[in-house]
Amino acid sequence: MYCNPDTGSVFSGAAIAKPSGVTRDRANRCHYFPPWVTGLWLSLGMLALLLSAGCRSGVPVVDLGPKPPAPQGTITGIVRGPEGTSPVVGRTVEIVNAETGERHSTKTSDNGGFTVKLPAGKYRLELPLKDGETLVKRPGVIDLGKGDIDSRIEFVLATVRVSRPHGPAYRLDNGLGSPTT
Numbered sequence: 001m002y003c004n005p006d007t008g009s010v011f012s013g014a015a016i017a018k019p020s021g022v023t024r025d026r027a028n029r030c031h032y033f034p035p036w037v038t039g040l041w042l043s044l045g046m047l048a049l050l051l052s053a054g055c056r057s058g059v060p061v062v063d064l065g066p067k068p069p070a071p072q073g074t075i076t077g078i079v080r081g082p083e084g085t086s087p088v089v090g091r092t093v094e095i096v097n098a099e100t101g102e103r104h105s106t107k108t109s110d111n112g113g114f115t116v117k118l119p120a121g122k123y124r125l126e127l128p129l130k131d132g133e134t135l136v137k138r139p140g141v142i143d144l145g146k147g148d149i150d151s152r153i154e155f156v157l158a159t160v161r162v163s164r165p166h167g168p169a170y171r172l173d174n175g176l177g178s179p180t181t
Contacts (some may be wrong), residue, residue, distance in 0.1 A: 025105050067082035076115045077139070077153025079108050079127065087112025088157060091127065098122040098141055120146045127155050 075095065078086040090167060093114050097106040106116045123142045127135065137156035144150060 012113070025100050058142050070119045072117045072119055073144040073146060074115060075123065075142060075144060075152065075153060076113065076149065076151040077125070077142075077155070079155045080112055080115045080157065082158050088155075093155075094126040094128065096124045096126060096142040098120050118144060120144055120148075125153060125155075127157075129157075132160050 051060050053128060077093070079091050079093065080086065081088050087108070087110070089110055089112060091106055091108045092105050093108065093116075093137070095106070095116060095117075095118065098101070103120060106114045121144060123144055125139050125142065129135065132159070135155060136158045137154055137173070139153045142150055142153070
């Protein structure tokens with residue numbers, strides 16, 4: 001395909017002579033695409049450039065406002081007295097984060113129950129004992145997930161019986177003398 005420099009028309013065939021130069025008038029008439037196609041491509045290119053400029057990575061936006069609350073789970077349980085039947089009221093239950101050592105505490109209600117909301121993590125529950133008490137049942141480490149409710153927690157207390165000998169207590173004197181009372 002060749003362009004006739006005089007008329008601007010395109011024709012096929014062999015070029016017999018090479019034109020001496022390209023004039024501005026000739027360049028305007030010898031386009032391979034109509035002007036509307038060139039305008040369309042230029043418009044699409046500009047649009048793509050503008051859209052890509054909006055997606056560039058720049059300075060990040062810093063949100064200094066209040067942060068949303070951390071996802072939390074709930075631990076509920078009960079503290080029971082001897083034989084696991086009577087509730088223990090007003091006792092402090094300590095919750096220790098096994099990874100960070102952070103401590104939380106709560107008190108038991110009238111029915112011996114307790115509830116505490118905590119961030120997700122692994123927790124160990126402790127119940128401080130009074131004189132003459134021992135734990136018959138205690139929970140292990142609790143793996144609390146986001147939105148979990150762990151309600152299988154149970155402490156069962158029992159009283160310790162102190163047995164005393166029913167007779168005189170003898171003490172030996174390291175083999176150097178007789179036993180004394």
